[in-house]
Amino acid sequence: MERMRILPKGWKAYLIDLDGTLYHGPRMIPGADGLITALRAKRIPFLFVTNNSSRTPEEVAAHLEAMGISARTEEVCTSAVAAARYIAQAQPGCKVAAIGEAGLTIALKEAGLQLTLEEPDVVVQGIDRQFTYDTLTRAARWIRGGARYVLTNPDLLLPSQEGLMPGAGTLSAAIQAASGVKPTVIGKPAAPLMDFAIARVGLEASEVAVIGDNLHTDIAAGVNAGCGTILTLTGVTTADNLPDYVKSSGVEADLVCRDLDEVRARICGSGE
Numbered sequence: 001m002e003r004m005r006i007l008p009k010g011w012k013a014y015l016i017d018l019d020g021t022l023y024h025g026p027r028m029i030p031g032a033d034g035l036i037t038a039l040r041a042k043r044i045p046f047l048f049v050t051n052n053s054s055r056t057p058e059e060v061a062a063h064l065e066a067m068g069i070s071a072r073t074e075e076v077c078t079s080a081v082a083a084a085r086y087i088a089q090a091q092p093g094c095k096v097a098a099i100g101e102a103g104l105t106i107a108l109k110e111a112g113l114q115l116t117l118e119e120p121d122v123v124v125q126g127i128d129r130q131f132t133y134d135t136l137t138r139a140a141r142w143i144r145g146g147a148r149y150v151l152t153n154p155d156l157l158l159p160s161q162e163g164l165m166p167g168a169g170t171l172s173a174a175i176q177a178a179s180g181v182k183p184t185v186i187g188k189p190a191a192p193l194m195d196f197a198i199a200r201v202g203l204e205a206s207e208v209a210v211i212g213d214n215l216h217t218d219i220a221a222g223v224n225a226g227c228g229t230i231l232t233l234t235g236v237t238t239a240d241n242l243p244d245y246v247k248s249s250g251v252e253a254d255l256v257c258r259d260l261d262e263v264r265a266r267i268c269g270s271g272e
């Protein structure tokens with residue numbers, strides 16, 4: 001890959017995407033366990049950063065551990081936890097209506113926010129596999145009535161064992177149509193999820209690099225947050241479609257690695 005550069009100096013921590021980067025559904029991507037082990041051995045800080053709002057950090061860590069990737073709850077940043085923190089900081093003590101699953105409602109409660117189904121100050125929405133016409137009606141009325149609208153992540157579709165599934169962004173399209181309001185977006189490609197993760201590692205954005213498989217989400221979020229970026233050809237992007245994705249996303253990664261062994265060699269040095 002002629003675009004590859006020498007690893008820029010000064011990257012002290014890494015924000016690592018999950019689906020398509022470390023695993024595909026229940027299956028670990030080769031080298032994922034070795035990458036995390038090497039980061040720990042070198043005492044290089046890292047966090048797992050995911051747009052998925054349905055799982056709690058505990059569940060995400062357990063999922064990683066089950067497939068052989070060492071992970072701790074406090075190393076997981078989800079769009080739900082970042083959304084909860086964002087709302088708690090922007091409007092402390094506000095009343096929040098949650099449209100989402102356990103990962104979102106638990107994050108909101110842990111951030112000290114008050115959940116309500118009446119006259120919310122904020123409507124926060126993630127993926128909700130129980131979403132109904134009634135949910136849509138209430139969301140549209142609340143937002144039209146002046147509630148702020150926050151979206152955990154704008155993903156339109158998600159891969160699953162059975163095929164593509166509508167994501168939080170698809171539900172949001174209906175809410176936007178009915179309410180006439182565009183949400184504040186927390187997850188990738190927007191910056192707030194990355195800002196949250198950068199604050200958690202306690203470094204400047206320029207000292208942190210995002211590792212992910214998708215130019216439109218991971219790499220764009222890294223660019224938007226002011227981080228370095230490493231693209232792995234383990235998921236959405238392949239050597240063949242890379243030029244098309246660069247064109248359609250309008251972003252390029254600082255470093256492109258064909259697999260996770262190459263990522264490990266670049267950021268941890270070769271060998272273990």
Ligand SMILES: [Mg+2]
Pocket residue numbers: 017018019020021212213214235
């Ligand atoms: Mg991914």
